[in-house]
Amino acid sequence: MSEALIQLENTGVYYRSGRARGPAGIASPWALRGLNLQIRRGEKLGIVGRNGCGKSTLLRLLAGIISPDEGSVRYARPGLHVQLLALGVGFEGHLSGAENAILSGLFMGKSRRHMESRLREIQDFSELGDAFHLPVNTFSSGMNARLGFSIALQTDPEVFLIDEILGVGDHAFLIKSQAAIREKFKSDTTVVLISHDARVIGDICSRAVWMNRGTILAEGDPADVCRSYESKR
Amino acid sequence: MSDLLRYKDIIFYRTLAGLKSEARRNHLGYLWFVLEPLLSTGVLYFAMSHLTGQRGAVAVFTILLGMLVWQWFEGSVMLSADSLTNKFHIHQQVPLPKYLFPLVDIGTNTIRFAFAFSIVLAACLFFGSGPSLTLLWLPLVLGLQLALITGLSLVVSISVTLLPDLRVLLQSGFRMLFFVSGIFFTAERVPAHLLPYFHANPVTVLIESYRAIILNHRAPDLALLGQTALTATAFLVLGAFIQTYFDKRLLKLTNV
Structure with a gap:
């Protein structure tokens, strides 16, 4: 078995909104509870579950955006680069596509040098041509999405967190972007994919976890896990 | 500190x-960086010169310095109050330390201030009594103000995000502070028994120090600046x- 990159031990997270405090809260405030999960190097872990089962909280926890309220999250080494696939993080309308590519990359934990060395690839993949050097507020929403996707693709995290395989842009680019994500699944990048579509997970993941109400209901072979998830729907 | 180095590119960009x-x-x-303080100074000068009869370049520069220093302070802190809520979509996607965002807002506002301040400083020296060695005190006062702004902004940015109502309180607080900080009047106009309260306000101390250094060629009151340094340190911690x-x-x- 390969080395564990991230290890969750009896992890719990709960949300408190400013107003609903104390015993008045009806639903349990725990978004995740008693979670034990290992993410191993190179694996493609799929997480299925219905809306509100704690999938997004889990992604934020893994990405280090929030801290656990119970139990622990341990990384193989400090500074492990875990990145959520997000489009157009921190885009500034008045800056050019190229400048935004660098800025967005910095936000996602990459160095300026790394992003500068990838500008060519980003420009090519996004098919923006010379528009790459124009301010992004002159872009159509499709162009923005293409740029955002191309940047995210060049951030090369050690663990890639993906919330639904989203294709972006027009039909041709949609196919291309989905193919690029599936490519990540063939490489040795570690990927955590969240989806409510069990078929996608069954197709491309090497291991699957079924979550419900913040806990793990089943874990193991994607085909088995997805079959039980589908049958319970 | 090593974190700050890692994030310096983000802050810079x-x-x-x-x-x-x-x-x-x-x-x-x-141009607005200079025009904005000039406009408010114009209004205040018009009102104050009619009320007090004080006219001329020194009266203008007295108000202008107060105005600039105030806008640097108030502008930065108020920007920081919104800097986290404005960028919430970013916080939901990347694990960046939250303090980066108020620091960026302080940075933008500080550059704006630096731009206007250097022009006003040049004008003060040209139309006023010329340069003198007391100007060497300036970096100390500027640094103290930056420390005060940073400390307060670090506190305010998180507090307002957690308790949005604080924003209204903060605004009212600043409005009150604007009138009592000696922006359009000097300590001579303050009754003696109120002076200790007047000087308990770090913004007043800063404004008076700038005026002493630039307009009067005097060293600033170090005891009062020491108090301000303590306040700034408390906010930073x-x-x-x-x-x-x-x-x-x-x-x-x-x-x-």
Whole structure:
């Protein structure tokens, strides 16, 4: 078995909104509870579950955006680069596509040098041509999405967190972007994919976890896990 | 500190981006950095010269310095109050330390201030009594003000995000402070028994120090500046504590 990159031990997270405090809260405030999960190097872990089962909280926890309220999250080494696939993080309308590519990359934990060395690839993949050097507020929403996707693709995290395989842009680019994500699944990048579509997970993941109400209901072979998830729907 | 080095590119790029977008939004662009304090000084000078009969270049520069210093202070802190809520979509996607965002806002506003301040400083020296060695005190006073702004902003940015109502209180507080900080009047106009209260306000102390250094060629009151340094340090320590404590808790506590 390969080395564990991230290890969750009896992890719990709960949300408190400013107003609903104390015993008045009806639903349990725990978004995740008693979670034990290992993410191993190179694996493609799929997480299925219905809306509100704690999938997004889990992604934020893994990405280090929030801290656990119970139990622990341990990384193989400090500074492990875990990145959520997000489009157009921190885009500034008045800056050019190229400048935004660098800025967005910095936000996602990459160095300026790394992003500068990838500008060519980003420009090519996004098919923006010379528009790459124009301010992004002159872009159509499709162009923005293409740029955002191309940047995210060049951030090369050690663990890639993906919330639904989203294709972006027009039909041709949609196919291309989905193919690029599936490519990540063939490489040795570690990927955590969240989806409510069990078929996608069954197709491309090497291991699957079924979550419900913040806990793990089943874990193991994607085909088995997805079959039980589908049958319970 | 090593974190700050890691994030210096982000702070640098975002500060530049902020300035660029601001300048491109308006036709007069960067000119507004100077025009804005000039306009408010014009209004205050008009009112004060009629009330007190004090006219001339010194009266103008007295108000102008007060106005600039105040806008640097108030502008930065008020920007920081919104800097986390404005960028919430970013916090939901990347694990960046929250303090970066108020720092960027302070950076943008400080550059704006530096631009206007250097022009006003040059004008003060040209139309006033010329340069003198007391100007060497300036970096100390500027540094103290920056420390005070940073400390307060670190506290305010998290507090307002957690308790949005604080924003209204903060605004009222600043409005009150504007009238009592000696922006359009000097300490001579303050009754003697109120002076200790007047000088308990760090903004007053800063404004008076700038005036002493630039207009009167006097060294600033070091005892009062020492008090200001203590206040700034207290805010910095509190700010660092609040930022560390809430950094990864903030998203669980708010539903913006």
